[in-house]
Amino acid sequence: MALRRNVFTYGIAVPFAILLAFPFVWMFVTSLKPEAQVYDPTKTWRFHPTLASYSFLFHHTDYVRWLENSAFVGVLVVLITLAVALPAGYALARLSGRVGRTLGVGIFLTYLVPPTLLFLPLSRLIAQYLHLSDRLWALVVVYPSFTIPFAIWLLMGFFKTIPQELEDAALVDGCSRIGSLFRIVFPISIPGILTVVIFTFSLVINEFVYAITFISSAANRTLPVGVPTDLIRGDLFNWPGIMGAILIPSIPLALVYNAFLNRFIAGFTGGAFR
Amino acid sequence: MATVAAVRGSRSGRLRYVAERRGVLAALLISPAVLFIAALVGVPLVLAVYLSFTNASAGSITGKWVGLANFRRILHDPIFRGSLWHTTEMTLISQAVVVVCAGLIAHALVHKFRGRWLLRFLILLPWAAPISLTVIGFLWFFDPQASIWNWFLVKAHIVGPLNKPNWLGTPTDAMASIITVQAWRTIPFATVIFIAGISSIPQEVDDAAAIDGATGLRKFWHVSLPLQLPIALVAVLFGIVFTATDMVVPYILTNGGPFNSTQMITTYAFTTGINAGNIGEGAAISLFLLPVLAIVAIGMLFFARRAEVT
Numbered sequence: 001m002a003l004r005r006n007v008f009t010y011g012i013a014v015p016f017a018i019l020l021a022f023p024f025v026w027m028f029v030t031s032l033k034p035e036a037q038v039y040d041p042t043k044t045w046r047f048h049p050t051l052a053s054y055s056f057l058f059h060h061t062d063y064v065r066w067l068e069n070s071a072f073v074g075v076l077v078v079l080i081t082l083a084v085a086l087p088a089g090y091a092l093a094r095l096s097g098r099v100g101r102t103l104g105v106g107i108f109l110t111y112l113v114p115p116t117l118l119f120l121p122l123s124r125l126i127a128q129y130l131h132l133s134d135r136l137w138a139l140v141v142v143y144p145s146f147t148i149p150f151a152i153w154l155l156m157g158f159f160k161t162i163p164q165e166l167e168d169a170a171l172v173d174g175c176s177r178i179g180s181l182f183r184i185v186f187p188i189s190i191p192g193i194l195t196v197v198i199f200t201f202s203l204v205i206n207e208f209v210y211a212i213t214f215i216s217s218a219a220n221r222t223l224p225v226g227v228p229t230d231l232i233r234g235d236l237f238n239w240p241g242i243m244g245a246i247l248i249p250s251i252p253l254a255l256v257y258n259a260f261l262n263r264f265i266a267g268f269t270g271g272a273f274r
Numbered sequence: 275m276a277t278v279a280a281v282r283g284s285r286s287g288r289l290r291y292v293a294e295r296r297g298v299l300a301a302l303l304i305s306p307a308v309l310f311i312a313a314l315v316g317v318p319l320v321l322a323v324y325l326s327f328t329n330a331s332a333g334s335i336t337g338k339w340v341g342l343a344n345f346r347r348i349l350h351d352p353i354f355r356g357s358l359w360h361t362t363e364m365t366l367i368s369q370a371v372v373v374v375c376a377g378l379i380a381h382a383l384v385h386k387f388r389g390r391w392l393l394r395f396l397i398l399l400p401w402a403a404p405i406s407l408t409v410i411g412f413l414w415f416f417d418p419q420a421s422i423w424n425w426f427l428v429k430a431h432i433v434g435p436l437n438k439p440n441w442l443g444t445p446t447d448a449m450a451s452i453i454t455v456q457a458w459r460t461i462p463f464a465t466v467i468f469i470a471g472i473s474s475i476p477q478e479v480d481d482a483a484a485i486d487g488a489t490g491l492r493k494f495w496h497v498s499l500p501l502q503l504p505i506a507l508v509a510v511l512f513g514i515v516f517t518a519t520d521m522v523v524p525y526i527l528t529n530g531g532p533f534n535s536t537q538m539i540t541t542y543a544f545t546t547g548i549n550a551g552n553i554g555e556g557a558a559i560s561l562f563l564l565p566v567l568a569i570v571a572i573g574m575l576f577f578a579r580r581a582e583v584t
Contacts, residue, residue, distance in 0.1 A: 023408065109574065116543065118322065269471075
């Protein structure tokens with residue numbers, strides 16, 4: 001029985017792992033190739049590895065600038081998201097009955113309204129009323145529209161796991177409701193809050209539609225838009241450079257993601273289905 | 275505390291008393307989120323509907339009311355009709371692949387075994403890395419001259435070295451490539467949620483099934499599957515929304531080409547609204563994403579309610 005289970009486990013998991021991870025292996029191999037050899041069929045796997053394309057990326061392109069831009073937007077959006085979603089997530093987790101549940105699911109459903117439906121009207125609002133065309137602040141203003149519902153959903157799941165009795169004890173000891181929030185609830189929820197920070201940040205790094213619509217100059221681009229639009233010289237793609245540019249943020253992000261994955265699942269499935 | 279409040283005067287005391295009431299406090303905590311979402315999702319959504327009835331363009335900012343003219347025009351537009359079909363095709367096929375693959379992987383990964391961490395890490399990579407970046411990697415993966423995928427096919431003697439497929443350059447292959455990438459990036463997400471669904475089944479149920487003699491496929495079909503279905507369906511609904519409304523993958527891989535054979539609702543709305551500047555018409559096109567959202571929203575509400583009953 002155990003043997004059969006092992007055969008099943010490895011027989012399924014290993015081939016799929018190879019299949020799903022292979023694109024990254026190939027990106028890594030390509031990123032080490034000399035640019036002149038990427039099309040050479042005799043050098044598909046055997047060549048002299050070089051870090052030239054990484055150095056090109058950092059010294060001759062706006063890559064560092066895009067990293068900074070993405071980080072700038074990411075940090076501000078995370079702060080706004082936490083400020084709005086922490087209280088709301090807590091209140092929705094504690095509001096029992098119909099109202100709380102309907103509001104919770106309602107807010108979550110807004111997360112499903114995609115950027116591809118909203119980018120046209122938002123481009124009007126950004127250009128005409130907010131005068132933020134081609135500025136990173138446009139992204140800082142718009143991104144919370146999808147990070148806040150997402151964060152509220154996750155936080156609701158986390159807060160529901162904190163027993164009400166803990167807060168009641170604090171109230172008995174003379175703490176105010178707001179006080180118990182800051183002294184009891186938020187401190188125990190730090191792992192959950194960190195999870196929200198990481199997944200919010202990763203949503204921001206991922207966002208493409210708004211970034212390509214609102215930002216027009218190379219220096220203001222974020223990572224996902226800068227790499228496909230500006231690492232092309234003439235009609236020539238600098239493939240090793242592009243592969244490096246993809247891997248540099250992807251690998252650390254994937255490691256952190258994995259570390260927080262179990263909490264993400266707990267929050268995600270606990271939000272309304274508990 | 276009471277004395278401090280009294281010293282500070284009755285006004286702040288009363289405020290504090292009001293803030294301590296449950297309903298008021300809840301409203302206070304939730305309203306910023308509701309306002310933010312109303313302003314950044316509600317207003318644009320209404321505006322999108324309004325714009326679809328106008329001839330707003332990059333040149334004329336407000337545009338004039340034109341009634342159903344935009345809808346009439348796009349419904350007679352073969353490219354738009356194609357985009358409806360392509361979006362459906364991409365979503366349904368890729369998600370069917372996802373359900374099968376993720377179901378298998380989830381059952382393999384759910385038990386503890388040597389090397390599980392590494393395998394899980396590798397399987398999760400496509401979802402954990404930013405898709406808007408990795409999809410650029412697939413441009414290189416499918417490159418007409420240097421495609422590594424073709425290299426494998428040639429080595430396996432499936433295709434000859436002189437008639438290698440041009441994956442993104444021919445209509446059917448381009449669609450297949452897009453569907454592959456969509457499945458590739460959704461499989462890890464579905465796997466993770468499926469695993470959560472399987473682990474949510476209490477051990478007692480497993481034991482009871484074993485005592486009653488249910489094993490293997492029978493146990494899976496009659497016991498495990500129905501119990502993990504609600505959570506699994508949420509993953510599927512998510513996959514449908516994310517794929518149908520996604521623009522990154524088709525935009526970067528083919529931008530609707532060749533000959534509009536992979537034009538999606540999203541890419542066509544972008545081309546019409548931003549590149550060609552016909553904002554009214556672009557808004558009308560993107561509104562056709564709403565039925566997908568409505569179906570999924572109803573599904574979510576249904577399962578949220580059911581999960582609570584049980």
